[in-house]
Every structure is written in C-alpha cells, then in structure tokens.
Amino acid sequence: MIFQRVFHKSTAEVVGQPPTVVIQPTSGWKPINLSELWQHRELLYFFTWRDIKVRYKQTAIGGAWAILQPLLMMIVFSLLFGKIARLSSGDIPYPIFTYCALLPWLLFMLGLNTASTSLVVNERLITKVYFPRILVPSAAVLAGLLDLFIASPLLIGMMFFYKITPTASIATLPLFILLALMTTMGIAFWLSAMDVQYRDVRHTIPVLTQLWMFATPVFYPSDLIPEAWRIWYGLNPMAGVVEGFRWALLGQGGTPEPLIAVSVIVAVVVFVGGLFYFRRMERSMADVV
Amino acid sequence: MSDIAIQVENLGKRYRLGEREPYKALRDIIASGVSAPFRRLTHRQEGKHQANPEYIWALRDVSFEVKQGEIVGIIGRNGAGKTTLLKVLSRVTEPTKGWAKVWGRVGSLLEVATGFHPELTGGENIYLNGAILGMKKTEIARKFNDIVDFAEIGDFLGTPVKHYSQGMYVRLAFSVAAHLEPEILFIDEVLAVGDAAFQQKCLGKMSDVARGGRTVLFVSHNLAAVTNLCSVVYLLDKGQVVTSGPPQEVIGKYFASIRPSRAVSLRQRQDRSGDGRMRFTDLVIQDGKGNPISVTASGQDIEISVGYEASDNQPLQKVRVGIAFHDLFEQLLVLCANDLTGELFETLSPRGRIVCRIPHLPFYPGRYNFNLHAEVNGIVADWLQPGGTLEVAGGDFYGTGRLPPESHRSFLMSHRWTANESKIDSVVNGNE
Numbered sequence: 017m018i019f020q021r022v023f024h025k026s027t028a029e030v031v032g033q034p035p036t037v038v039i040q041p042t043s044g045w046k047p048i049n050l051s052e053l054w055q056h057r058e059l060l061y062f063f064t065w066r067d068i069k070v071r072y073k074q075t076a077i078g079g080a081w082a083i084l085q086p087l088l089m090m091i092v093f094s095l096l097f098g099k100i101a102r103l104s105s106g107d108i109p110y111p112i113f114t115y116c117a118l119l120p121w122l123l124f125m126l127g128l129n130t131a132s133t134s135l136v137v138n139e140r141l142i143t144k145v146y147f148p149r150i151l152v153p154s155a156a157v158l159a160g161l162l163d164l165f166i167a168s169p170l171l172i173g174m175m176f177f178y179k180i181t182p183t184a185s186i187a188t189l190p191l192f193i194l195l196a197l198m199t200t201m202g203i204a205f206w207l208s209a210m211d212v213q214y215r216d217v218r219h220t221i222p223v224l225t226q227l228w229m230f231a232t233p234v235f236y237p238s239d240l241i242p243e244a245w246r247i248w249y250g251l252n253p254m255a256g257v258v259e260g261f262r263w264a265l266l267g268q269g270g271t272p273e274p275l276i277a278v279s280v281i282v283a284v285v286v287f288v289g290g291l292f293y294f295r296r297m298e299r300s301m302a303d304v305v
Numbered sequence: 306m307s308d309i310a311i312q313v314e315n316l317g318k319r320y321r322l323g324e325r326e327p328y329k330a331l332r333d334i335i336a337s338g339v340s341a342p343f344r345r346l347t348h349r350q351e352g353k354h355q356a357n358p359e360y361i362w363a364l365r366d367v368s369f370e371v372k373q374g375e376i377v378g379i380i381g382r383n384g385a386g387k388t389t390l391l392k393v394l395s396r397v398t399e400p401t402k403g404w405a406k407v408w409g410r411v412g413s414l415l416e417v418a419t420g421f422h423p424e425l426t427g428g429e430n431i432y433l434n435g436a437i438l439g440m441k442k443t444e445i446a447r448k449f450n451d452i453v454d455f456a457e458i459g460d461f462l463g464t465p466v467k468h469y470s471q472g473m474y475v476r477l478a479f480s481v482a483a484h485l486e487p488e489i490l491f492i493d494e495v496l497a498v499g500d501a502a503f504q505q506k507c508l509g510k511m512s513d514v515a516r517g518g519r520t521v522l523f524v525s526h527n528l529a530a531v532t533n534l535c536s537v538v539y540l541l542d543k544g545q546v547v548t549s550g551p552p553q554e555v556i557g558k559y560f561a562s563i564r565p566s567r568a569v570s571l572r573q574r575q576d577r578s579g580d581g582r583m584r585f586t587d588l589v590i591q592d593g594k595g596n597p598i599s600v601t602a603s604g605q606d607i608e609i610s611v612g613y614e615a616s617d618n619q620p621l622q623k624v625r626v627g628i629a630f631h632d633l634f635e636q637l638l639v640l641c642a643n644d645l646t647g648e649l650f651e652t653l654s655p656r657g658r659i660v661c662r663i664p665h666l667p668f669y670p671g672r673y674n675f676n677l678h679a680e681v682n683g684i685v686a687d688w689l690q691p692g693g694t695l696e697v698a699g700g701d702f703y704g705t706g707r708l709p710p711e712s713h714r715s716f717l718m719s720h721r722w723t724a725n726e727s728k729i730d731s732v733v734n735g736n737e
Contacts, residue, residue: 035406062436146396
C-alpha cells in the first residue's frame with residue numbers, strides 16, 4: 017500500500033535522462049564528492065546523535081564524565097605543575113590556565129580515540145550499506161562537541177571566581193573551535209582509514225595522544241619555547257588551537273598570530289590531505305574491513 | 306534505452322582468495338620493507354614463494370539490462386556471486402572492471418537491522434536505521450506510526466532493542482526496511498527471517514512492492530518466493546550469468562545443474578514386498594515432452610515413467626499399477642491407478658515401460674514421496690514404499706504468478722469465478 021503511493025512519478029522523469037549513478041572502477045587520487053556529502057547531511061546528524069546517545073549509556077554518572085575528566089586533570093596538573101614544579105602561567109591563575117587548554121585538548125584526544133576505530137567498529141554498516149564513509153569518523157569527532165559544551169560552564173564559573181573579564185577577542189572563539197574540529201577530523205581521516213588496513217593504528221593511539229600532549233602547551237605556557245623556535249611550534253596545529261583558546265577566552269598576553277597562522281596552514285593541509293587519502297582508501301574499505 | 310532502469314556491462318569483481326583481503330599489520334609492511342633488499346637474493350632460490358597472490362573473480366563479465374518495473378530474481382548456489390553483484394550495484398564495493406548505470410533512486414537491503422544499535426530504543430533505532438537506509442528525517446517522522454504498527458512492537462517502543470526478543474528485533478528491522486520507498490530496490494535474502502507468520506507478512510509486502518511498479522532485484526534461496534514474485538530470473542554460477550528467462554525455466558535448469566536428473570535404479574531395492582512376478586526396475590520423472598527432470602513445478606505437465614520386467618519372461622496379464630502420493634508426514638494424499646481411469650493393461654510384454662501422465666500438477670511446492678504398487682492378475686507383484694520422491698519447486702499453477710499463502714498450503718485446484726449481479730435478486734426471491 018505504501019509502495020504504490022510513491023512510485024509512479026519517477027517513471028516519466030527518468031525517461032531519456034542520464035543515469036542517476038554510474039558505477040565503474042576508479043583509480044588514483046579523487047577529490048571528495050561534496051554534493052554527495054551535502055545530500056547525506058542528515059545522516060551525519062544521525063550518526064552524531066547516535067554517538068552522543070550511546071557514549072554515556074549504562075554509565076552511573078552519565079554526562080558528568082564530560083566535566084569530571086577535565087576537572088580531575090586540572091586538579092592533578094595544578095598540584096603537580098602549578099604547585100610543585102611551579103611552572104609559570106603568566107598573569108593567569110594556573111587552574112584556569114590549564115582548564116582552558118584541556119577543553120580543546122580533550123575534544124582532540126577523545127575525538128581521535130573514537131574516530132580512529134570508528135570504521136572498524138561500524139564494519140557491519142560499511143559492508144552492507146552505501147553512504148559516504150567519511151561521515152562515520154566525522155560524526156565521532158563532532159559528538160565530542162557536546163562534552164565541550166557540558167564542561168564549559170565550569171570554565172565560566174572559574175572566570176567569575178578569578179575575576180577575569182573576557183575581552184573582545186572572545187568573539188573569535190568559534191573560529192578556534194572550528195580549527196580544533198578541523199585538526200581533529202583531519203588527523204582522524206588519516207588514522208581511521210589506516211586502521212581499516214592496519215589494525216596497529218588503534219594500539220598506537222594512546223601513545224600518540226600522550227606524546228602529543230607534551231608537544232602541546234596544555235600544562236605549560238608556550239613562552240617556555242625560545243622565541244625563535246615558536247613559529248615552528250605552530251607546526252603542531254593543536255598548539256595553535258590551545259594558544260588561540262587562551263587568547264580568546266583569557267585575553268592572555270599579545271596575540272600569538274604567527275604561531276596560529278602556521279597552525280591554520282598545517283591544519284588545512286592535514287584536513288584536505290586527509291579528505292583525499294580517505295577517498296582513496298574508501299573504495300576498498302568494504303573489502304578489507 | 307528509455308525504459309531501462311539498470312544496465313550492466315561486463316561487470317567484474319576480483320577478490321583476494323578467501324573472500325576478503327586479510328588486513329595487513331603495519332609490522333608486515335615494515336618487515337617486508339626491511340627484507341626487500343635481501344629478498345632479491347633469496348628469491349631465486351625460493352622461486353615459488355613469490356608467486357602471484359591468488360585472486361578469484363567473484364563476478365565475471367556480467368552483462369544484463371533490467372527494465373523499469375521489472376522484478377528480477379537472482380539465484381545460484383552459495384558463492385556464485387549473487388551478493389557480490391548486489392554489493393557492487395548498491396555501491397558498497399567498487400567493481401574491478403566493467404560498468405553499470407542505474408536510473409533512479411536506489412535503496413538496498415543487503416541485511417535487515419543494518420545499523421541497529423543495541424543500546425538505543427526501538428523508536429530511536431527506527432530513525433537511525435531509516436536514515437542509514439536513505440530516508441529523510443521528515444519521511445521517517447511521517448511513516449513512524451505505520452512502521453510501529455507493522456512491526457507489532459507496541460509497548461516496547463521505548464525499550465533498548467538489546468532487550469528485545471529475536472522475533473521482535475527482526476520484525477522491527479524488516480518493518481523499517483519495508484517502508485523504504487526507492488525507485489529501485491535491491492534485496493538480499495531478507496525473507497529468510499522471522500517466524501512463518503511474519504515471513505508470510507513480509508512476502509505479502511513484497512508482492513505489494515511488485516505490484517507497485519517498482520524495479521526490484523531480488524537475491525534469494527527461497528525459490529517459491531522467486532517464482533511467485535519475479536518476472537525474470539538470472540542464474541549465476543562462478544560469477545557468471547549462466548542463463549536467464551522466466552522463473553520456471555531458469556529454476557528448472559538450476560536444479561538440473563545441482564542435481565542432474567537421471568533414472569533412479571530400483572533393481573537393488575530390498576525393501577519391497579509382493580510375489581515378484583513383476584518388478585519395477587527404474588524410475589524417471591519427465592516433463593510433458595518426455596525430458597527427464599529432477600524438479601517439477603506446480604501446474605506443470607509431468608510424467609512418471611517406470612521400467613518393469615517379468616520374472617519368468619512371460620507376458621503379464623491384467624496388470625494394475627498404482628502410484629500413491631504422501632506428504633512428508635506420511636499422510637496419504639492421492640492415489641493414481643490405471644484401474645481408476647479404466648486403463649487396465651490386459652496384457653503386457655515381459656519388459657517395458659509404463660508411463661503415468663499427470664497434467665497440470667496440482668501440488669503445492671514441497672516434497673512428496675510416492676509408493677509404487679503393481680498387481681498382476683489381482684495378486685500383489687511388487688510394492689515399494691516409498692518408490693520415489695517428487696520435488697515440487699515454485700510454479701505458476703493459475704497462470705497469474707500467485708500461489709495461496711503457506712498457511713493455506715494444500716492441493717491446488719483449478720477454478721473459475723463469475724459474478725452476475727442482476728441474478729442475485731431472483732435467486733433470493735426464488736428462495737422465499
């Protein structure tokens with residue numbers, strides 16, 4: 017009954033028209049099909065929604081983990097690096113200095129953790145249904161945004177507590193969130209596509225993110241790096257993201273423009289490269305996964 | 306070309322042996338990189354070790370066209386490439402060579418419950434699964450109630466599907482899939498799920514699809530369903546289209562290919578009774594034209610031909626032959642005998658063949674055993690219980706492509722209907 021209702025219109029439309037889909041072998045580097053991604057935008061929404069829904073199912077405290085994780089890390093860092101090692105955090109109290117960096121950092125870390133294995137986890141889907149596979153790791157990263165939002169009221173509270181008034185630079189915050197997403201997705205595209213081929217990837221992620229944190233000014237200020245080297249420091253796009261967050265929220269010091277500029281360039285290169293690499297690997301995913 | 310929905314040309318898909326390529330560990334890549342310079346040295350000695358990795362063609366030079374509104378069945382034994390074909394056409398995997406063109410919005414059901422998440426509730430999974438199958442959010446919202454009704458899950462809508470029974474799970478999954486409204490539908494074996502009643506419901510839904518004018522490609526082992534639904538059937542073997550045509554014909558060839566039909570010898574059988582004056586020697590089932598077949602179809606003209614010989618090489622007097630059909634529960638169904646039709650053999654030569662011709666076979670698809678019985682001069686000469694098996698697969702008894710539902714499986718009876726509205730009154734009045 018439902019079936020009959022719909023169909024008839026198409027018959028006339030299709031006559032004499034070019035095919036909707038041409039299926040043939042492809043080879044080499046192909047750009048990602050943007051119009052197809054646009055057609056599937058609702059699916060990206062549903063995958064993100066699913067990842068969010070499922071993330072804290074059957075946990076005792078649920079979404080509170082999104083606050084607890086940065087909070088605990090902040091306390092540990094404040095004790096270890098603020099009190100004991102006495103790392104300078106400039107004019108900013110150490111706890112808010114590091115908490116502000118932990119928000120984008122955890123987005124990055126959790127994003128990589130879930131996204132890089134996401135294709136293998138969704139193996140059933142990949143081998144049975146067609147859709148742009150890139151939606152899967154993308155959604156895994158996007159789902160982390162909710163954690164960021166859950167954790168941010170604590171940041172606002174701390175800003176009140178330490179009497180830090182945001183400057184006009186706070187308006188640039190969305191851009192840095194975007195930069196954080198782009199960096200995370202870019203790397204997630206590479207890693208998730210590789211994980212399909214080489215299951216080693218998943219084992220390297222914890223080590224990778226740990227080392228990466230030391231290369232990112234999460235618990236120390238980037239002034240620790242000698243002036244002449246700082247631009248190169250921006251090659252780690254997360255350094256630009258973290259510095260950008262601090263600058264936008266806390267208005268700390270001068271604008272770290274050169275470093276951020278380098279980070280933006282690197283993030284774009286990684287992201288676009290990731291899109292191409294992913295597209296290249298996509299065609300054999302269903303056979304290999 | 307204007308009314309074509311799918312055009313496939315020389316389509317081929319190559320896999321590494323073992324169906325899926327084994328995933329490589331990074332370690333292997335590194336190891337092979339390190340050992341590469343040395344391999345050239347060792348290679349010559351080992352020779353064979355470097356032989357080409359073995360590939361198989363899951364699909365080879367497949368070409369066909371499907372017209373709009375055609376329901377196409379794809380049959381073949383396991384590993385013949387049926388699922389691979391659907392996977393390539395629904396773009397899950399890329400072909401290795403050739404091409405295919407598709408006109409229209411495609412929906413594919415290679416598996417029910419694809420993308421169901423056990424932690425999500427039934428309602429949530431309807432949305433998720435619907436979106437994965439290609440429905441828009443508004444479309445799902447519009448059909449939500451229909452989907453829930455069809456699945457008969459009612460109160461469990463808010464329960465995570467991991468707590469569902471297998472039956473409920475499958476019903477919900479099929480229900481979402483059944484409300485998909487693409488122009489072209491690829492279906493793989495979805496009917497092989499659920500209990501008999503629900504399968505029947507699914508089949509009904511499929512018939513609706515068929516009558517809706519949609520183009521459907523249907524892979525199945527359920528040959529009755531294929532006969533029932535499809536207008537054209539392709540038989541795949543080793544990745545190639547072996548034959549295509551009307552369901553009856555192709556299914557017949559399929560059975561012939563897996564179970565070559567030949568005469569079944571009855572000489573060695575010890576489990577027989579009778580005085581042995583006459584013995585059945587062999588059995589052949591034939592189509593209406595006398596070609597041996599291994600499988601018959603409802604509505605087909607068939608012949609059961611038995612060879613016989615007399616023990617004393619003398620002509621046989623007053624021979625009565627009976628064939629009694631049973632269902633698999635040993636329930637006697639029907640008796641065919643030459644004295645019933647008034648064709649008693651007064652004298653028969655000492656050896657020869659007796660043929661029983663059954664026009665328009667009235668059996669529902671299934672398996673039937675039959676006994677063979679012979680009397681000479683009123684004395685039982687040979688009796689085989691059972692003497693043979695009649696395999697009935699699919700069929701188009703009524704010439705409409707329809708058979709009664711499984712729940713009404715029984716004999717098929719030819720019948721005609723008329724309606725004459727003006728006479729109703731007079732009949733009623735006449736009774737008064």
